[in-house]
């Protein structure tokens with residue numbers, strides 16, 4: 236069973252209540268707990284030794300990655316993160332120095348965004364180390380930038396560069412919290428998410444949520460130099476690496492096409508060090524198609540990262 240199939244089977248089993256404004260299916264769940272003018276964001280995420288990291292990655296970086304993934308999902312809602320709980324699974328012969336380093340990584344990133352770690356849990360693990368991070372944050376009431384909100388003829392944007400994350404970015408990335416808030420404060424963002432499982436896979440989620448499709452311009456997709464390098468080494472194409480490597484932790488969003496140029500100009504001024512690319516548009520037909528340099532339009536058949544493959 237693939238990950239998305241498992242999730243599809245699980246969703247009908249999950250209870251809801253009237254306080255749950257957005258349940259499963261977006262980057263965070265959204266709860267109305269009666270805070271005036273605010274909605275609560277709620278998220279959990281886990282990293283597992285041998286799947287998301289190896290012991291050679293360095294424990295500070297592993298801690299950093301674990302909390303940054305949850306922060307990236309807060310960014311994907313243009314949210315303000317508040318506090319985290321950390322569950323740490325350790326083999327019985329654990330070395331305290333490693334644990335101290337993991338928490339050092341967590342502290343560094345938490346401090347960057349004024350997030351507290353307000354508790355947690357340690358458990359014994361029979362195989363390797365794992366870290367699970369739950370996080371709460373908030374968004375202003377009425378500002379829900381959900382995946383399902385994209386609209387036909389929207390322009391589709393992505394921040395940064397894609398692919399090749401395994402050469403280091405997947406451990407060291409800085410979640411796009413500030414960028415997302417800036418965007419949401421100034422522009423009419425329709426849909427927003429973070430690119431965690433590869434652009435192709437995450438676009439699939441966007442079209443599933445909205446019932447619409449996207450048309451990409453192959454030349455506009457920002458391919459990282461690490462993706463180009465990985466492509467040379469593995470004999471694959473750099474574009475396919477950018478589409479499917481995963482763990483980019485960039486922002487993917489749509490805006491009305493009429494504001495695209497203004498947005499690009501304002502972005503360049505505010506964030507000169509981070510690329511922003513308009514990579515295509517939203518179309519009514521529920522498909523992902525890609526327009527090649529030669530003008531040929533083909534269905535995108537390469538998939539993002541699946542955790543169960």
Ligand SMILES: [Mg+2]
Nearest residue numbers: 262308311429
């Ligand atoms: Mg996400």
